[in-house]
Amino acid sequence: MRRFLCLLTLIFPITILSAQNSSVEADFFPLVLVLEAAEYAADAAGTWRPDWPVELPPDAFTVHAGEISRIRLVGEEITLSFHFDPSGSLAEFPFMLNGKMTQITLDYRDEVIRELKLTFPPAEESWKLEFLQYMNSFPSLVRASLGETWYFIYLSRGVNEITETWYDVEGNALWVYYFSLVEIGKNQRIRAIRNYSGLDIDPDTESYYDSRGLLTENISSGGTFRVLYYREALPRYWERWPAEGNADGVGKFTLQWDASGFLVRLTGEAGESESGGFIDFRYEYTLDEMGNWIERRETRMIRQFGLLVPSSGTIVKRILEYR
Secondary structure: OHHHHHHHHHHOOHHHOOOOOHHHHOOOOOHHHHHHHHHHHOOHHHOOOOOOOOOOOOOOOOOOOOOEEEEEEEEOOEEEEEEEOOOOOEEEEEEEEOOEEEEEEEEEEOOEEEEEEEEOOOOOOEEEEEEEEEEOOEEEEEEEEEOOEEEEEEEEEOOOEEEEEEEEOOOOEEEEEEEEEEEEOOEEEEEEEEEOOOOOOOEEEEEEEOOOOOEEEEEEOOEEEEEEEOHHHOEEEEEEEEOOOOOOOOEEEEEEEOOOOOEEEEEEEEOOOOOOOEEEEEEEEEEOOOOOEEEEEEEEEEEEOOEEEEEEEEEEEEEEEEO
């Protein structure tokens, strides 16, 4: 079966794909985008992205002192983990995928990824992927399963592009992503993702970066998100325009950080809020002995009778494990 799939992918024309049905299509995701995220998420500057929900702190997986082995974030209706294995490789991290926060788990052997698990909390069922073959240190054949359904993913990398094709166990091509790459310093980052499996082949995703390789704009079917950074990759001005039907977090925001690098205030005009568009969120923290925050308390200032009245907001906690 493996030989058949490898041969098929080499000669299969992308233009004659036949996706099976909409319910299956909705489950697919761009694996190459996940692999890029795994490469850069180990750096604190590469973890947060402008398409993250507003309620998740931009510095959720960043510390000011000490070497972290695990950060466990606990908020309202969500628990996420960021974890390094004993060898120092990134073993677990959160990522926004297909418009949902996901939890990615990685397992390495011989210094390359051999297994990957992808979960969309609070769903109990996870994608499980086995990396069967590598070519020039880049995965070329992956076996994926969701429940009792199995797929094969073939990856082909060129100079400035990557093609990712999903197959069923019978060798039928179901889904194709095409990734164009751009040079950022000494690295290559994904510039655009096109989906060639349907009638519409307009870019599904376009990404723009600054000179440091930080994502400054992301345009996709999930919406448009832009950010200008403060020092050390901290977001300063943030625009969020989620796709129609998802009004959560719409608006323009300014984030204020203190001299120690803690977010102390978020203000702006939101599309939907209790105060008719104006928001003013303020934050207080509980710190551990290393000076890193382990609880963030939000106070929402609401306009009433011409005054700003404080109201309790969300509380986010972190469990920090040091090396």
